[in-house]
Amino acid sequence: EPEKTTLTGFGHSAVMSxxxxxxxxxxxxxxKQLVLIGGCDGFEGERSYFTKLAQALPDEAAILTLGCGKFRVLNKTSGSAVIPNTGIPRVLDMGQCNDAYSAVHVATELAGALKCGVNDLPLSLALSWLEQKAVAVLLSLLHLGVKGIRVGPSAPAFVTPNIYKALQDGFDLKVVDADAAEADAAEMMRA
Incomplete structure (x- = not known):
């Protein structure tokens, strides 16, 4: 089997360059779409949702990875290695969970350049949670007003039905359905 390599180091400075x-x-x-797939990883079979999501995205989608969840995506996507008609890699590894600041910085700078808000960017987020770091990333994104985030493979245990309803109503937060990765990819591309 041929050796696979992974490009890394796509933090704020590299992307903004x-x-x-x-x-x-x-x-x-x-x-057409930037899709951040990141967060924690674990052993649950439902976490294959994140691999299936990446595999279902077309070549016109750039996939940004972040945290241990990136190992569900790296070297597992199908299609082209670069965005068509560009030299931009389809999968950009932005680092670990503590590099989420870098991803937010990229999003705010792109929004500024396009003269729109972060929620108006062609950007979708899918966060895999397992421990406090991913929850901190989610809370930071919510504090910044980012909407439409998908989390999974299930809601954190501390999210009661009332809290979930408030997050759905205020932030369009969605808990992923492990069997709906292809449908979610199609919805992300329509956003």
Missing amino acids: VAGDVLKAIEDGNL
């Missing part, structure tokens, strides 16, 4: 290329790819329609 090619921001012009990213913006042009968005404007030209070559890059």
Whole structure:
């Protein structure tokens, strides 16, 4: 079997150094969606949702990975290694959970360049939670007003039905259905 390699080091500075290329790819329609898949990993079979989600995304979607959940995605996507008509890799590893700040920084700078809010970007988020770091990332995103986040493979135990309803109503938070990765990918591409 041929050796597989993974490009890493796509933190804020690396991504922003090619921001012009990213913006042009968005404007030209070559890059239709940025999808952040990150968070914690675990042994539950339902976590294969995140692999299936990445595999269901078309070549016009860039996948940003973050945290241990990235190992559900790295070297497991199908399709092209780069966004069509660009030199931009389809999978960009942004680091560990503590690098979430870098991903938020990229999103806010892209929003500024496109003269829109973060929630108006062609950006979808799918967070795999297991421990406190992923919960801290989620709470930080909610504090920043980011909406439409998918979490899974189930809701954190401390999220009561009333809390979940408030998060759904205020932030359009969704708990993933382990069998709906393909449908979620299609919905993300329509966003």
